[in-house]
Every structure is written in structure tokens, then in C-alpha cells.
Amino acid sequence: MSQYWLMKSEPDAFSIDDLKQQGPSPWDGVRNYQARNFMKEMKIDDLVFFYHSSCKPAGIAGIAKVTRNAYPDHTSWDPNSAYYDPKSTKESPRWFMVDIELVEKFPVLIPLSSLKQDPELTDMALLKKGSRLSVMPILESHWQHILQSTRSA
Template identity: 50%
Template structure:
């Protein structure tokens, strides 16, 4: 099993919305490195659900990967904000994956608290200039963040 961190703006998809839905499609990723991370995901992998671009950015809970990666249909949808005019049904460079709710933390772990942890100094999320919406998490980083969540 691998560990990941996946960012979403709460108005797009929040941890509470995922809890209500049970499962959802994670789509709209338009960065090749983040896309490659999605393509590396497998069922039963776990991820931290990170709320971004909001008043309190931080880790809001845990989700699980529930399927194999597949071509992102939002790239072909003319009405989607993630539409890619270069994508075709035969050549869609973007990937999506289905996820499920695992756990909602009692409180969001703020980015500032993550940055204050010496054990997380190498974690891509806390490094200056790292803006990927999907990134791997080491088992050690996973344990530290789970410890912060209680």
C-alpha cells in the first residue's frame, strides 16, 4: 500500500462532501507530474485529503483509492472547467481515479502546524515552491501526520 496527499478546494469537493457521497471521481488534475502520481495509485492506497485555497488550508481527513486510474472524462466535457481542447477520446493525456471516504479528522491540521514539524521538513507539501495537487507521502510522514490528528 502506498500513501498520498491529494488537494481539493472545499467548494469543489470537501471531506464532508466525500463522507456524504461515500465515493467520488477525483478528476481535473492538469499537471503532468501530479497525473503520473495518479497513474501510480492502486486500490487500497490511502491518501490525506487536503483542503486548499480556503481560509484554513490543511489536512482534513483520510480517503482510500477504490479503483484503477482511467482517462479523465472531464478533459472531454465542453462544459467542464477542466476541459482540454487538445484531448480526444483516442488521445486523452489526463487521468482520474475513484476515491472513498475513510475518516474525517476532528480538526483540520493547518499547513502552519505541518510546517512546524521537524520530521516533515523534507515533505514536498511544506517545501517552498511545491504546488502539486497530488504527491506521495512516505510511511514516516504518514505516521507523523496521523499522530497530529490524534
């Protein structure tokens, strides 16, 4: 049974257009244990809202799907990488990543402000106070509601 997710990326670092251009791409550099654990739960063909963060406006830019289950994030082993972690080793990896590919880029970004105003989404993880995770699960009911709202707009 498929699960639904939201993954945040700053568009100046990696945008939905970058994903479209590159094709299947690793989602590396996650350095939060809870976000890492969510990625370890992801399975091939799970669907993902691709979310542009730290920009104006922030919001959901489209849909991607998982194309490879979680595997060790090799950037944690590279001392020249911004994501280097000396406590992560090939023998005992601390960090993981998945690969994703673009399914659909939305014609118009769904802004965070619109999501916040929707009474059907009040308990969505993204909208909870203090929610800063870059990877989070999305309830199927929220997923379907957002898609339906997008398709009818």
C-alpha cells in the same frame, strides 16, 4: 504494498464533507502532468490525506482511500466542462483520474501551520518551497508521524 498520498481540494469546490455525502467519487479535473502521473501510480486501497487548500486555515481534513485505479478523465472531452482539453481524445486520453472514498474525517483539521512547525516533516513534499501540486506522494514515515501526532493530540 500500499503507497501514501496527499490530494488537495478547495473545500468550496469539493470538501471532505462532500466526499462523505457522495461516497466513492472521481478525482477529476487534474491538469498538471506531474500530478496526473502520480495518479497513474495510485492503486486500489492506497491511502490519501484529504487536504483542504486555498482556505483559512488550509490543512489535512482526513483520510480517504483509492477505490479505482487511474482511468481517462472524461471531463477533458466535454467542451462544456471547465476541464475541457481539445488535445485529449478518447483514443488518446491526456488526462486521468482515480476514484476515492472517505475513510475518516478528522475531528479537527491539521493546519498547514502545524505541519510547517514540525521538525519531523521538514522534507515533506507539501512543505517544500514552491510546492503547488494538487496530488503528491507522502513518505510512509511522514504518514505515520502525522497519524501518530493526530491520535495523541
